[in-house]
Amino acid sequence: MAKSRLAEFAGERRPEMALAVACDTVRAVTATPEVAAIFVVTEDATAAAALERFGAHVVTGEPGTGLNAALRHGAARARLAYPDAGVCALSADLPALRPAELSQVLAAAATYPNAFLADAHGVGTTVYSALPRAVFAPAFEGWSRLRHRQSGAVELELAGVPTVRHDVDTPEDLWAAARLGVGPHTAALLDSLGLARTGG
Numbered sequence: 001m002a003k004s005r006l007a008e009f010a011g012e013r014r015p016e017m018a019l020a021v022a023c024d025t026v027r028a029v030t031a032t033p034e035v036a037a038i039f040v041v042t043e044d045a046t047a048a049a050a051l052e053r054f055g056a057h058v059v060t061g062e063p064g065t066g067l068n069a070a071l072r073h074g075a076a077r078a079r080l081a082y083p084d085a086g087v088c089a090l091s092a093d094l095p096a097l098r099p100a101e102l103s104q105v106l107a108a109a110a111t112y113p114n115a116f117l118a119d120a121h122g123v124g125t126t127v128y129s130a131l132p133r134a135v136f137a138p139a140f141e142g143w144s145r146l147r148h149r150q151s152g153a154v155e156l157e158l159a160g161v162p163t164v165r166h167d168v169d170t171p172e173d174l175w176a177a178a179r180l181g182v183g184p185h186t187a188a189l190l191d192s193l194g195l196a197r198t199g200g
Contacts, residue, residue: 033099091119104161128148
């Protein structure tokens, strides 16, 4: 969660920024009726304690072979706990996320064995899902939109869900999310840094 490309203005508070964004993401997911439980894969004790306050189940023992392996590890734990539920991998850097929009995405995803939502740039992915008996094979990072398509997952063509698409990797991404309206943790951190929430 280091968000190294945000270093130009967050400086030494870069990890704090990443955690604030993650807290706002998990907070919104918690308020989404279709979500039975949230599993967060992390070895970071500070992040674990913060996200557990929102009801997240922290999964440790990461395989150490990258993001997708960590997601598979978390999904396996989720499926043990909820064998009749689908699983969904969601970017942890969606600070403007709205539960109503996530509900739309999850409802659409539930009609396909595997589905995904492209990010706002049309290159990456913010959501990847699998129904209970479908193989969970996320292919996040880089040109993940193309890889998810090639894997046979159905791309969700939805309008009106910008907060589910706007993940944050760069300062420009953060300002775009801020214009949508970020959650309280990200907003408070931006204020403490003396930065306008709308990127001015």
